[in-house]
Amino acid sequence: MRGVHDRGGLPDDTPINREEHELMDWERRVDAMHAVLGSKGLRSTDQMRRVIESIPKDEYEQMTYYERWAFALETLVTENELLSTAEIDKKMAELMSE
Amino acid sequence: MSNEQQVNHGDHDSESEIQPSYYASRAKAIEALLVQKGVMTTNEINSEVNAMDSKSPADGAKIVALAWLDDSFKTKLLANASEALEEIGYKLPDETPYLKVVENSEDIHHVVVCTLCSCYPRMLLGRPPDWYKSLAYRSRVVVSPREVMEEFGLRLSDDIEVRVLDSTADLRYMVIPRRPLGTDGFDQESLAALVTRDSMIGVSDPLSAHF
Amino acid sequence: MDRFNIGDSVAVRIDSPRGHYRTPIYIQGKTGIIESICGRFKNPERLAYGYDGYPLKTLYTVEFLQKDLWPDYKGNIADKLLIDIYEHWLNSINEG
Known part of the structure; x- marks a missing residue:
């Protein structure tokens, strides 16, 4: 069975979109948090890939690259019990009301 | 979950x-x-x-330019990239995947993809461009490499052998593109200015010497 | 000892085990040639679940002819695809 991430040879007529976007700050920081966790032995690239591969197909295809990375970040830090989903919910509400 | x-x-x-x-x-x-x-x-x-942020294709371009100028460096670079780079004082970060360098010639043209995610020689070229990570590139370049390269403006003659490198595991690939004609006597800096990021991925050639 | 040598013909295993693996479906079941031996690396299938990745697996660059991968391939008949595959995904096609 083909995984959602396994794209090689899928029928696709879409021209390659060569437009590039300037990375947003949060995207850079998600990238960096993955690297820092990795350097502390709290995350491996294959763990991140495993999480990204578990995203349902429709979502996978709609999400931007760093949205997938952010989703993986949250899943891994909650899996490792570094943080809980409830804590993240609460902190997000706090930050948004600031 | x-x-x-x-x-x-x-x-x-x-x-x-x-x-x-x-x-x-x-x-x-x-x-x-x-x-x-x-x-x-x-x-x-x-x-x-x-x-x-500090890594950019400019690093790769300097290395390609040096490989064009110095055959013995190029030979080492192709055989063991991290050792060759260390000899010229360029230390790759610890814990990075293995870097493998391949060379385009008049007979063989390499182009790099990661069909499963976005593996890319970040330690040398920085973060990959958006198109490299796109679903369209990942699905199409393995099955229609010549068509995809044409979209980037590279029309390869039929007698050139195309080699697609799908970097799905522990190696990261960088391409040494063909040195443009008319660059005899160019120094490293002026050669490096012709080496584009896309030419080190293999979807295009370096800039021409007469632009 | 690595199980394969450069130049050996190999067939990629057809499998979709539960969990994480690095062998794309388009290459499964295809026959290619060992182009180089990359070394021994941690097993991504174990790393993905937080294990240490041991025992290490030998990784090979395997070379395939594009015309053997895609029925309607357009291009030079010598065009190739090279991909890095871990040893446990490869079968010798000369073995009995």
Whole structure:
């Protein structure tokens, strides 16, 4: 069975979109948090890939690259019990009301 | 998985640039908590951001230019890239995947992809371009490499052998493109100015010497 | 000892085990040639679940002819695809 991430040879007529976007700050920081966790032995690239591969197909295809990375970040830090989903919910509400 | 439902909260409206997106807010909250709990420091995150920001295709271009000028360096680079780079004082970060360098010639043309995710020689070229990570590139370049390269403006003659490198495991690939004609006597700096990021991925040739 | 040598013909295993693996479906079941031996690396299938990745697996660059991968391939008949595959995904096609 083909995984959602396994794209090689899928029928696709879409021209390659060569437009590039300037990375947003949060995207850079998600990238960096993955690297820092990795350097502390709290995350491996294959763990991140495993999480990204578990995203349902429709979502996978709609999400931007760093949205997938952010989703993986949250899943891994909650899996490792570094943080809980409830804590993240609460902190997000706090930050948004600031 | 408990987090699956969160995927559906994603805001994909094109208007989302005005409001910070769901994932941006989520990431901010995670960062605040990781720092608050002492898992990592803001400094550690900043220095990682800066380390990645400081890498750019200019590093790869200098190395390609040197390989064009110095055959013995090129031979070493093709055989063992990290050792060859260390000899010229360019230390790849620790814990990075193996870098493998391949060379385009008049008979063989390499082009790199990662069909499963986005493996890329970040340690040398920085973060990959958006198109490299796109679903279209990942699905198409393995089956129609010549057609994809034509979209980038590279029309290869039929008698050139195309080699697609699908970097799905522990190796990261960088291409030494063909040295442009009319560059005899060019020094490293003027050669490096012709080496584009895309030519080191293999989807295009370097710039021409007479632009 | 590595199980394969450069130049050996190999067939990629057809499998979709539960969990994480690095062998794309388009290459499964296809026959190619060992182009180089990359070394021994941690097993991504174990790393993905937080294990240490041991025992290490030998990784090979395997070379395939594009015309053997895609029925309607357009291009030079010598065009190739090279991909890095871990040893446990490869079968010798000369073995009995």
